[in-house]
Amino acid sequence: MAAPSTFAPRLTAADLDGTVPDLLAAPAIRWGVLGAGNIAGSFSDGVRERTASDVVAVGSRSLDKAADFAAAHAPGARVHGSYEALVTDPDVDVVYVATPHSHHLEHTLLAIRAGKHVLVEKPITRSVAESETLLAAAREAGVFCMEAMWTRFLPHVAALRAAIARGEIGQVRTVVAEFDLAVPYDPAHRLFAPELAGGALLDLGIYPIAFAHDLLGAPETITVRGTRAETGVDDHVALVLDWSDGQQAVLHTSSRAAGPNAATIIGTQGHIEIPRSFFTPTTMTITRADGTTSTFESPTGEGKAYEAAEVARLVTAGATASDRHTWADTVEVMAILDEARRQLGVVYPGE
Numbered sequence: 001m002a003a004p005s006t007f008a009p010r011l012t013a014a015d016l017d018g019t020v021p022d023l024l025a026a027p028a029i030r031w032g033v034l035g036a037g038n039i040a041g042s043f044s045d046g047v048r049e050r051t052a053s054d055v056v057a058v059g060s061r062s063l064d065k066a067a068d069f070a071a072a073h074a075p076g077a078r079v080h081g082s083y084e085a086l087v088t089d090p091d092v093d094v095v096y097v098a099t100p101h102s103h104h105l106e107h108t109l110l111a112i113r114a115g116k117h118v119l120v121e122k123p124i125t126r127s128v129a130e131s132e133t134l135l136a137a138a139r140e141a142g143v144f145c146m147e148a149m150w151t152r153f154l155p156h157v158a159a160l161r162a163a164i165a166r167g168e169i170g171q172v173r174t175v176v177a178e179f180d181l182a183v184p185y186d187p188a189h190r191l192f193a194p195e196l197a198g199g200a201l202l203d204l205g206i207y208p209i210a211f212a213h214d215l216l217g218a219p220e221t222i223t224v225r226g227t228r229a230e231t232g233v234d235d236h237v238a239l240v241l242d243w244s245d246g247q248q249a250v251l252h253t254s255s256r257a258a259g260p261n262a263a264t265i266i267g268t269q270g271h272i273e274i275p276r277s278f279f280t281p282t283t284m285t286i287t288r289a290d291g292t293t294s295t296f297e298s299p300t301g302e303g304k305a306y307e308a309a310e311v312a313r314l315v316t317a318g319a320t321a322s323d324r325h326t327w328a329d330t331v332e333v334m335a336i337l338d339e340a341r342r343q344l345g346v347v348y349p350g351e
């Protein structure tokens with residue numbers, strides 16, 4: 001008979017070595033938001049509410065829209081009716097590029113060529129080729145550049161990595177993760193429009209893929225099965241990633257199904273479950289082979305503040321890249337996305 005499960009006392013971040021950074025201790029920098037859309041709103045709220053930094057300027061293709069955005073998410077920010085005006089604003093230290101990924105290369109190059117540091121929403125571009133162009137420009141300009149893979153900076157992910165490093169579940173053998181979101185079909189929607197680099201993979205699938213890559217690195221082989229929407233972009237995709245020593249990731253993404261958006265890391269001596277939504281601030285439960293369990297609960301609040309605070313620290317220190325989400329990480333994840341699209345026959349306009 002299996003030993004009864006023993007629930008260990010709730011562990012603190014310190015117990016799990018999952019350092020919860022003091023967001024307010026990060027230096028203050030001045031953010032400029034490029035593209036007054038949905039995610040730019042929550043990012044700006046996080047910066048203003050949880051860090052010492054401020055959003056000092058907003059750039060939109062429409063001055064009225066920039067003003068509305070500032071009123072809602074960045075009171076007092078200077079408003080610009082073009083992205084060109086935003087990137088030349090002398091009061092902006094770092095530009096946060098929050099346009100659709102089809103336009104990340106063009107809009108990020110604008111900022112880099114104006115000498116600005118950049119944080120670019122995920123995925124950094126549509127493809128490895130575009131990423132390499134973007135990163136080469138950042139290298140040449142000597143500016144800070146990072147893809148906004150905010151999950152990597154969340155407290156429960158730090159706790160997860162610390163627990164794995166301590167051998168709490170033995171050796172990691174399998175990562176199971178999905179991000180399935182039911183989005184009403186609309187050929188003009190960001191998730192379905194080829195001209196906006198639509199598809200579940202680049203928008204949603206990047207989360208489980210980057211998560212598996214964070215724990216296991218670049219895979220040896222990539223096997224993909226899936227379907228495409230009427231517009232030709234992927235909409236329901238299963239991926240199996242294999243590593244040479246037998247480790248596997250079993251991942252799924254969909255714009256047509258409503259999933260739990262959970263992740264499980266299975267090791268030789270236990271497993272770790274991260275419930276909905278594994279890529280946002282949430283809980284993490286370790287179940288060991290002896291039946292004992294421990295749970296870590298993330299602080300609440302806008303999670304994009306963690307990446308924003310990290311960028312503030314790095315830029316102030318004179319760094320040009322993050323060692324937690326490196327340029328190599330960005331390109332390796334992009335390479336998995338490229339290969340998945342190749343296997344499904346998804347090609348974007350101009351490729």
Ligand SMILES: NC(=O)c1ccc[n+]([C@@H]2O[C@H](COP(=O)([O-])OP(=O)(O)OC[C@H]3O[C@@H](n4cnc5c(N)ncnc54)[C@H](OP(=O)(O)O)[C@@H]3O)[C@@H](O)[C@H]2O)c1
Pocket residue numbers: 035036037038039040059060061062065066098099100101103121122123148150190202203
């Ligand atoms: N980190 C996260 O949790 C998260 C979540 C969702 C999305 N994202 C990423 O963030 C990016 C933006 O997503 P979103 O949901 O914020 O999109 P959104 O609400 O549609 O906003 C995108 C903004 O980009 C600007 N834009 C410039 N050219 C455009 C074009 N041709 N078509 C449409 N908009 C254009 C628009 O701003 P102006 O009109 O003001 O110029 C628009 O408001 C995507 O790369 C996405 O993958 C990240």
